[in-house]
Amino acid sequence: MVQYTGTVLDASFAALSDATRRGVLEQLGRADASITDLAEKFHMTLTGMKKHVGVLEQAGLVTTEKVGRVRTCKLGLRGLEEEAAWIERYRQRWAARFDELDKLVEELKQKEKADGRKKR
Amino acid sequence: MDERKDSEINPTKYGTTVERKSERELVVTRTFNGPAHIVFDAWTKPELLKRWWAPKSFGVSFLSCEADVRTGGTYRFVFSHASSEQPMSFFGRYVEVTPHSRLVWTNDEGDEGGAVTTVTFEERGGETLVV
Numbered sequence: 238m239v240q241y242t243g244t245v246l247d248a249s250f251a252a253l254s255d256a257t258r259r260g261v262l263e264q265l266g267r268a269d270a271s272i273t274d275l276a277e278k279f280h281m282t283l284t285g286m287k288k289h290v291g292v293l294e295q296a297g298l299v300t301t302e303k304v305g306r307v308r309t310c311k312l313g314l315r316g317l318e319e320e321a322a323w324i325e326r327y328r329q330r331w332a333a334r335f336d337e338l339d340k341l342v343e344e345l346k347q348k349e350k351a352d353g354r355k356k357r
Numbered sequence: 358m359d360e361r362k363d364s365e366i367n368p369t370k371y372g373t374t375v376e377r378k379s380e381r382e383l384v385v386t387r388t389f390n391g392p393a394h395i396v397f398d399a400w401t402k403p404e405l406l407k408r409w410w411a412p413k414s415f416g417v418s419f420l421s422c423e424a425d426v427r428t429g430g431t432y433r434f435v436f437s438h439a440s441s442e443q444p445m446s447f448f449g450r451y452v453e454v455t456p457h458s459r460l461v462w463t464n465d466e467g468d469e470g471g472a473v474t475t476v477t478f479e480e481r482g483g484e485t486l487v488v
Contacts, residue, residue, distance in 0.1 A: 250377075253380070254380040328385070330415070331373050331375065331387070332387075333412045334409055334410060334411075335373055335387045337408065337409035337412045338399055338409040339389065341399050342391035343390070343391070345391070345399065345405075346391050
């Protein structure tokens with residue numbers, strides 16, 4: 238069930254929709270790395286990796302810093318917490334609804350049983 | 358009877374799970390202790406729907422709840438909210454209604470392309486799994 242259309246989250250979810258980009262995040266979770274390192278690790282061209290890192294950077298999931306001739310990538314501060322928190326809030330909303338629905342289902346079941354007995 | 362025991366040992370049996378399936382899809386699952394026709398009724402009869410759709414913790418209450426639940430039918434829920442004088446409306450269209458097993462509706466209140474919600478009801482031994 239989908240019910241959200243915020244640009245920031247859109248960018249994050251779009252960034253995460255690619256297996257290579259998820260791999261890059263995992264890798265950066267272990268250690269910072271240069272674009273060259275990442276390109277090698279994922280068997281990609283520098284240009285290809287730059288593009289992926291660009292998407293992650295725009296979504297705020299990764300930050301990069303150029304020192305001398307090397308661009309180092311690290312996990313963004315915002316990380317995935319915002320997404321996780323949003324999903325958790327969404328879950329709690331449905332859980333609260335469903336707790337109410339439990340009561341209603343129980344009530345309807347009892348009612349049906351009672352009606353069934355009356356008919357017989 | 359064994360099932361009853363399981364639910365006592367494992368209260369999370371009726372837990373609500375949310376999983377991201379793709380870039381723009383979330384899957385919510387939950388089991389209810391009742392047959393599918395009852396659970397389906399609770400989702401499709403406005404007078405029943407309004408009793409659980411907006412629990413107190415949401416801070417909103419129904420002003421009206423209209424739903425013409427059949428394929429091509431429309432719905433409109435209007436809520437009042439403590440922090441706003443303007444009532445909030447949610448509305449859309451039922452794309453598919455298959456009694457006791459499947460419901461598909463759109464949310465048309467947003468500016469951008471609205472969300473589409475698909476709910477399936479699957480009965481297993483007197484319980485109903487809602488996805």
